[in-house]
Amino acid sequence: MKHLYRKLEKPVTVAVLLLGTAIALNAQTQLLNVSYDPTREFYEEYNRLFAQHWKATTGQDVVINQSHGGSGKQARAVIDGLEADVVTLALAYDIDAIAQNGLLEKDWQSKLPYNSTPYTSTIVLLVRKGNPLHIRDWDDLTRPGVKVITPNPKTSGGARWNYLAAWGYALRKSGNNEQSAREFMKKLYGNVPVLDSGARGSTTTFVQRGVGDVLIAWENEALLALKEFGSDKFEIVIPSATILAEPPVAVVDKVAHQHGTEKVAHAYLEYLYSPEAQDLAAKYFYRPRLKAVADKYANVFPKVNTFTVLEGCGGWQNAQAKHFSDGGTFDQIYGK
Amino acid sequence: MPIKRANKSWKFVTRSSPLPGFRLSFTFTMIYLTAIVLIPLAAILLHASRQGFIGFLHTVTAPRVLASYRVTLGSAVVAASLSAVFGMLLAWVLARYDFPGKRVVDALVDLPFALPTAVAGISLTALYTEKGWIGRYLEPHGIHVAFTPVGIVMAMSFVGFPFVVRSVQPVLEDLDPAMEEAAASLGANVWQRFTRVIAPVAFPALLTGTALAFARAAGEYGSVIFIAGNMPMKTEITTLLIVTKLEEYDYSGAAAIAGAMLALSFSIMLLVNLLQWWGQRREGKRT
Numbered sequence: 001m002k003h004l005y006r007k008l009e010k011p012v013t014v015a016v017l018l019l020g021t022a023i024a025l026n027a028q029t030q031l032l033n034v035s036y037d038p039t040r041e042f043y044e045e046y047n048r049l050f051a052q053h054w055k056a057t058t059g060q061d062v063v064i065n066q067s068h069g070g071s072g073k074q075a076r077a078v079i080d081g082l083e084a085d086v087v088t089l090a091l092a093y094d095i096d097a098i099a100q101n102g103l104l105e106k107d108w109q110s111k112l113p114y115n116s117t118p119y120t121s122t123i124v125l126l127v128r129k130g131n132p133l134h135i136r137d138w139d140d141l142t143r144p145g146v147k148v149i150t151p152n153p154k155t156s157g158g159a160r161w162n163y164l165a166a167w168g169y170a171l172r173k174s175g176n177n178e179q180s181a182r183e184f185m186k187k188l189y190g191n192v193p194v195l196d197s198g199a200r201g202s203t204t205t206f207v208q209r210g211v212g213d214v215l216i217a218w219e220n221e222a223l224l225a226l227k228e229f230g231s232d233k234f235e236i237v238i239p240s241a242t243i244l245a246e247p248p249v250a251v252v253d254k255v256a257h258q259h260g261t262e263k264v265a266h267a268y269l270e271y272l273y274s275p276e277a278q279d280l281a282a283k284y285f286y287r288p289r290l291k292a293v294a295d296k297y298a299n300v301f302p303k304v305n306t307f308t309v310l311e312g313c314g315g316w317q318n319a320q321a322k323h324f325s326d327g328g329t330f331d332q333i334y335g336k
Numbered sequence: 337m338p339i340k341r342a343n344k345s346w347k348f349v350t351r352s353s354p355l356p357g358f359r360l361s362f363t364f365t366m367i368y369l370t371a372i373v374l375i376p377l378a379a380i381l382l383h384a385s386r387q388g389f390i391g392f393l394h395t396v397t398a399p400r401v402l403a404s405y406r407v408t409l410g411s412a413v414v415a416a417s418l419s420a421v422f423g424m425l426l427a428w429v430l431a432r433y434d435f436p437g438k439r440v441v442d443a444l445v446d447l448p449f450a451l452p453t454a455v456a457g458i459s460l461t462a463l464y465t466e467k468g469w470i471g472r473y474l475e476p477h478g479i480h481v482a483f484t485p486v487g488i489v490m491a492m493s494f495v496g497f498p499f500v501v502r503s504v505q506p507v508l509e510d511l512d513p514a515m516e517e518a519a520a521s522l523g524a525n526v527w528q529r530f531t532r533v534i535a536p537v538a539f540p541a542l543l544t545g546t547a548l549a550f551a552r553a554a555g556e557y558g559s560v561i562f563i564a565g566n567m568p569m570k571t572e573i574t575t576l577l578i579v580t581k582l583e584e585y586d587y588s589g590a591a592a593i594a595g596a597m598l599a600l601s602f603s604i605m606l607l608v609n610l611l612q613w614w615g616q617r618r619e620g621k622r623t
Contacts, residue, residue, distance in 0.1 A: 210467035334568035
């Protein structure tokens with residue numbers, strides 16, 4: 001018996017210690033931020049920044065966990081029970097879908113400044129160095145022989161911004177003539193040889209596989225590609241008009257209430273609007289909202305002529321129903 | 337009384353096995369099968385039934401969905417046939433010949449099982465695009481692999497052929513060469529030896545392996561989406577459409593297409609099983 005006790009002593013002590021640490025860790029406040037793919041590095045650094053800020057102002061420790069994936073997939077995970085205290089996704093439509101399932105209030109987007117979007121981006125064109133095909137604007141993407149790379153808007157939230165940017169431009173140019181906008185889109189997507197299922201996939205196809213002449217991309221992804229692969233290989237073309245991409249953030253009220261993390265969750269999102277966080281967003285190539293910070297990075301982000309989803313397409317619910325649902329304008333492009 | 341009858345029928349089932357523990361293992365099997373296979377399948381049917389029969393029919397017969405069945409099942413049939421031919425050949429070589437590095441080749445066959453399919457898809461795409469190692473020599477001759485059905489077949493063959501090799505190889509290894517020698521000594525020529533001695537033994541295993549390769553190909557997602565190009569009506573596979581539906585929060589639509597795909601695959605598998613059963617019966621009658 002004594003022998004057995006001695007044998008067990010060590011593992012039992014270790015187990016008790018481990019359990020103790022686990023409980024101690026649990027006693028800290030924890031937040032889960034469910035986000036989309038390209039924000040991974042930004043939030044890693046922002047979480048450290050916020051934890052310091054929270055410790056300095058309240059004396060409490062907070063641990064923030066992150067989850068990343070395609071925006072729509074992430075929203076579905078939250079609907080299906082992933083316990084996110086906050087969501088920071090690529091488009092409002094995905095957070096709307098979570099709201100429709102009763103996890104947060106339907107007017108969530110009016111709760112934080114600037115449509116609950118602390119940073120923005122825009123849709124630009126990435127071309128090969130020297131711009132051999134002289135691509136200057138959206139019209140050039142419909143020229144015969146120009147190969148355009150963009151992901152499938154039905155499977156990628158990011159790609160829906162691309163589609164709406166082109167659509168909004170076509171509408172404005174034709175004086176709101178939908179018929180001609182439709183023909184414009186048909187020509188443009190007729191030039192697309194590959195529809196990847198996600199935005200990063202398209203970037204890989206264009207940058208690493210060397211397929212296509214022009215990539216329609218988020219500005220932050222395009223700037224990142226320049227940084228990673230060298231500005232001697234690619235250049236960015238800013239079209240004459242494009243969409244203001246607003247990736248929104250929201251507290252998932254129901255989950256935060258259950259976890260008792262409402263206060264810290266709200267603070268987490270509000271701090272995104274602070275000068276420090278705005279500066280960090282700019283470093284990761286998202287356009288800051290604060291004018292003082294935006295001015296500082298004026299050489300990174302040139303002036304663009306943008307329209308919002310509301311101005312260009314009457315909001316996300318309309319855009320989704322009209323363009324991306326079954327039989328919508330995107331399906332018509334490929335219909336018989 | 338009824339209890340006794342029930343007991344009798346249990347005994348009837350177990351009689352053939354000398355091993356004890358039938359009830360325990362049977363119960364466990366059924367619970368396991370229910371949890372792992374039946375409940376998820378029932379959930380698909382339940383989700384699919386939410387939109388009603390007309391809605392279901394409308395979803396699964398939309399032109400884009402029909403085109404995707406053609407692409408998926410067509411490519412899977414071609415891929416499975418290729419796997420059958422080359423898998424059989426490889427199994428034959430592995431079972432009958434000794435050569436240096438045989439162990440390595442044998443281990444390589446299992447690689448597609450272990451490799452994450454997305455990795456396979458990405459590397460195949462990297463090789464076969466117009467700037468890729470192999471693609472750059474093919475493209476000038478007008479041979480396009482990446483972003484065409486050829487690429488889809490290639491990815492599907494990659495994930496499918498080990499099933500054929502692993503099904504046929506043990507059967508060929510068990511086949512006693514003395515049988516062939518006996519056939520030869522009785523005057524059978526090479527062709528007769530193959531069709532009369534080897535084929536009857538290897539065929540059921542080949543059929544099983546090919547059916548598995550087909551099933552795997554039809555349900556494949558990870559490796560195919562990278563190389564397919566995913567153009568609607570042309571190179572869009574059915575599993576991608578299911579993901580597309582989910583992305584639109586259309587759970588019942590996704591489940592409907594999944595259900596249709598399930599039914600199609602199941603009927604093809606059933607057909608293969610019937611073929612096998614018929615083959616065995618014919619074989620049984622002859623001997």
